[in-house]
Amino acid sequence: MNLRIALAGKGGTGKTTIAALLCRSLQARKIKPILAVDADPNSCLADKLGLNVERTVGAIREELRANPNAKPAAISKNEWIERQINESLVEAQGLDLLAMGRQEGPDCYCFINNLLREYLGKIGRQYQAVVIDNEAGLEHLSRRTDGRVDIMLVICQPTLSGAKTAVRIMELVRTLQLDIGGCHLVMNQCEGRLSADLAAQFERTGLENLAMIPADPAIADYDVSGRSVNDLPANSPAVAAVDDLVAKLLERSTV
Helix, strand or coil: CCEEEEEEECCCCCHHHHHHHHHHHHHHCCCCCEEEEEECCCCCHHHHCCCCCCCCHHHHHHHHHHCCCCCCCCCCHHHHHHHHHHHHCEEECCEEEEECCCCCCCCCCHHHHHHHHHHHHHHHCCCCEEEEEECCECHHHHHCCCCCEEEEEEEECCCHHHHHHHHHHHHHHHHHCCCEEEEEEEEECCCCCCCHHHHHHHHCCCCCEEEEECCCHHHHHHHHHCCCHHHCCCCCHHHHHHHHHHHHHHHHCCC
């Protein structure tokens, strides 16, 4: 198996928590190793997974911009950057984490972004699953940094604003003709069925609503205390809902 899952959605929808819970569920099903990609500069995926990031891809980009001659003469720029990215991986039991970090400078990063896409395509084949937590908005989709994706989960809260964002994401996916195997809606902090009017707004995306993740007080408590989602009890409503989601994704996956 080589499954690539990307998460998209606006800020504050709980993408990062769901990404971490996806990793937890996949590991519980003995699907490993897993590569978790924190592609959100404002995200805390490492914290959610109980890991510590010392160096990001953004830092590598800035180092290259500040000193383009830093690489040894004996290797190509591509090889040097790949080596730096490899060294920035955070390794854990059955899971590695790659943090994208922030782009600070005003320069064009097309070369680095293209290299990163190639790198993810190459390194991704070494893992049974890749989970990509995208930044809020549509930047990584428009830059195509994620490369090939088997499943994209559009994370929304059950609101009109959430529906409008999901529609815009799908418009961009179709306009750019992104290499995505299948897209699905996931409703976060959702209790019960949607009203008919709200359901009609989400139907404009053309996507199936694959999961409703209930509000879980333990998630908020763990956020405050900075604890990993791996410490959540097995009877956590959010853990159970994401585990059901993973079961559906694996049933539908043909990779």
